[in-house]
Amino acid sequence: MDTRTLLTRLIAPLGVGDELAGHRVVEVSEAHGMRLVVARGETRVFLDVDALDPSFAFAAATERLAISYRGADPSRPITGRDGRALAEALASRLIVNEARVLESLAEEARSARTSSEGTARIREVQVAHALEPGGEGEARFDTISPYVGCLVGCTFCYAQERLHRTRALFSLPTIAWGSWVDARVNVADVLRGELTSGRDPRPIKLSPIVSDPYHAIERRFRLTRAVIEAIRDDGRRDALLLTRSAIVRDDLTLLLDARAHLGFSIPTVREEIRASLEPRSATIEERFAVLADARALGIPTFAMIQPVLDGDVVPLADAIARTCDSAQLDVLRGTYGAAAIFEGPALADLARADVQAELVMTLRDALIARGVRVWDGELPPDLMHPPRA
Numbered sequence: 001m002d003t004r005t006l007l008t009r010l011i012a013p014l015g016v017g018d019e020l021a022g023h024r025v026v027e028v029s030e031a032h033g034m035r036l037v038v039a040r041g042e043t044r045v046f047l048d049v050d051a052l053d054p055s056f057a058f059a060a061a062t063e064r065l066a067i068s069y070r071g072a073d074p075s076r077p078i079t080g081r082d083g084r085a086l087a088e089a090l091a092s093r094l095i096v097n098e099a100r101v102l103e104s105l106a107e108e109a110r111s112a113r114t115s116s117e118g119t120a121r122i123r124e125v126q127v128a129h130a131l132e133p134g135g136e137g138e139a140r141f142d143t144i145s146p147y148v149g150c151l152v153g154c155t156f157c158y159a160q161e162r163l164h165r166t167r168a169l170f171s172l173p174t175i176a177w178g179s180w181v182d183a184r185v186n187v188a189d190v191l192r193g194e195l196t197s198g199r200d201p202r203p204i205k206l207s208p209i210v211s212d213p214y215h216a217i218e219r220r221f222r223l224t225r226a227v228i229e230a231i232r233d234d235g236r237r238d239a240l241l242l243t244r245s246a247i248v249r250d251d252l253t254l255l256l257d258a259r260a261h262l263g264f265s266i267p268t269v270r271e272e273i274r275a276s277l278e279p280r281s282a283t284i285e286e287r288f289a290v291l292a293d294a295r296a297l298g299i300p301t302f303a304m305i306q307p308v309l310d311g312d313v314v315p316l317a318d319a320i321a322r323t324c325d326s327a328q329l330d331v332l333r334g335t336y337g338a339a340a341i342f343e344g345p346a347l348a349d350l351a352r353a354d355v356q357a358e359l360v361m362t363l364r365d366a367l368i369a370r371g372v373r374v375w376d377g378e379l380p381p382d383l384m385h386p387p388r389a
Helices: 003-011 080-111 159-169 187-195 223-234 246-257 271-277 284-297 314-323 336-343 353-369
Strands: 023-029 034-040 043-051 065-071 113-117 120-125 131-134 141-144 147-150 180-184 204-206 239-243 260-265 301-305 326-329 373-375
Touching: 003 023, 003 034, 003 080, 023 131, 043 080, 043 159, 065 080, 147 159, 159 336, 187 223, 204 223, 223 239, 223 246, 239 246, 246 260, 246 284, 260 284, 271 284, 271 336, 284 301, 284 314, 301 314, 314 353, 326 353, 353 373
Parallel strands: 120 180, 141 204, 204 239, 239 260, 260 301, 301 326, 326 373
Antiparallel strands: 023 034, 034 043, 043 065, 113 120, 131 141, 147 180
């Protein structure tokens, strides 16, 4: 069971179009875990549902679930009173179905086919949905996750916190981030059905927060390849793919045929920093080599730099300018499993909020001076246009 189906069952008979505490339900999503999106007028609110954990803040709770909220648009903030009222109203819906639905979920989790590759634990799961809505306003897009969990296992990845709590709902054991992944074995078939369903042909991002699209097991399952083939065959949607794995080299010709953008996460040119934070990812040299090959083929390329982990940004700007058409920058948003590394002498100063902000601005200026387009938000500018005919 995918988490969107789980949330749909938990809130039943409430559904899209129904009212909750004076708001209309507009989306049930799993792009960021279990999320209900509600709206009143132009104000949209995210209601996130997680396994109850007293160490995390929440606005309302049931016996096993916690609900938090935030406004989708910072320019239209939601008051604490309205947020709590929404969370409490949702909790009252969840209580009705919680015991029955979570027990069936645990039974399904126990029956999933499992295997191992080295220290990696792999579950083969079925999903009912493939595309998940993302973005706001004119920058709307869809995401897709062929895998959930991650074998790349970047130590500072913020996805691990939410996904560990989701595993608790499935009655699965807590194991180290980077050692498990769920392979959504029917995702391409489900996607093909959704692509022909008449839904708005928005851009599709294969860079969701719940996983990297190119784990080592991609060469066994080929789920990401099958997804890109479906997008290519549909021919009406732009695609964007972000990875930390050189395995994407296997699919460069396919990405070209699908008219997809290819990006790598590149926080630094210092290999020792990469190795300490992302030990199972492609080396920095491999990332730039794949980007150079992709660009030579005519594939639009970009770099995602979050955070900036080079005190001298000139070598990073030079390397990006040689291989990328555009770049997106952001600051460090949390250290998570890498707290001790960021407190060490190599990164302690770079992790400071004021230093991060200055590095982003300096790198932005350096990239623009070298002819690299720098963009904010979720999509590069050339993907924010009416969909292809």
